[in-house]
Amino acid sequence: MAKRLQARRLDGIDHNPWVEFGKMASEYDVVNLGQGFPDFPPPDFAIQAFQLALNSDFMLNQYTKAFGYPPLTKILASFFGKLLGQEIDPLKNVLVTVGAYGALFTAFQALVDEGDEVIIVEPFFDCYEPMTLMAGGCPVFVTLKPSPTQDGKFTSRTKALILNTPNNPVGKVFSKAELELVASLCQQHDVICISDEVYQWLVYDGHQHISIGEPCLPGTGLAAIPVSVFYSTPHRKQFDHYVRFCFVKDESTLQAMDEKLQKWKDELRP
Structure with a gap:
């Protein structure tokens, strides 16, 4: 066609490493360790x-x-309420989505505006950068170190920080002290923390998974988005100061945002 086919917001982000890895594994007949390919059936109870x-x-x-x-x-609400020692309202504080990708994309589109900066801790899962760019944001990278972030990376344009614990690809599990530092910096600079925690159930060798939204961390007023997944039923949930996919500081804003986004998705269904 004579008109431009691809939207400009896809320029530079239409490359997917998983597609490339899949082609290479097929071409050279090697074992593909880049993704999860279960070779066993799901449990009978599921x-x-x-x-x-x-x-x-x-x-x-x-x-x-x-x-x-x-x-x-x-x-x-009951399960995570017991897990976190907090009361969760299933009508106000729980939102179900189709997988973590859908939840993350919704969060980026709803919260990141044109020109907003998003701090991404390296190494990172491949979707964080393109999701930031598609929302019109500017990714700012921080290398993973014993201190997981740097105060100098925060500016007046910083809107969010992406945290991944346990980390994909290196398996780093953030300690309570490191999470306290991240929470403190986010509060100090009025920044949302999007915490990808989809591997929270896969922690070994004496490590302990701690969510940045847990009550053991100081964080009154912290806007946090811990992301988690049930491997049979992906989900998204949010509650006071702790959200499993999408969070802003006041509940009415969050509810209005999600109602709008869900309405659009309903209207676009075939």
Whole structure:
């Protein structure tokens, strides 16, 4: 066609390393360790639960509520409430999304504006930079060191900091002291912390996963977005000072933002 086909916001970010790795693994007939390819079946209880859900009530095969299927949000609120020692309202503080990618993309689009700076801790999972750029933001990189961030990287334009613990690809698990430093800097500079915690259940060798939103960390007023995933059912949840995918400082703003985004997604469904 004569008109430009690809949107300019995709310029420079249309390269996906996973596509390249897949082609190389296929071409050279090697074992691909770049992604997770389970070679074992899911647990029986998960299969049985899905079968029961499909067979028990045909009315379940409908569009669910935008914030998530109420029985699921209740279970998530109860589970994470016990895990974190906080009361979570399943109607106000839980939001279900299709995977962590969808949740992260929604958060970037909703919170990062044109010209906003986003601090990304290196090495990082490949989607953080293109998601920042697609939202019109400017990525600012900080190398992973014993002190995970540097005060000098924060400016008046800094909107968010992306933290990944446990880290993909190197497996770094941030300590309580390191998380306290990150939380302190984010509060000091009025910055949102997007904390990708999808590997929180895969911690070994005496390490302990701590979320930046846990009550053991000082953080009243901290805007945090810890991201987590159920490997059978990806989810997103948020509550006071602790959000598993999307958070702003006041609940009414967050609710309005998510209602708008979910409405757009509903309208775009085929």
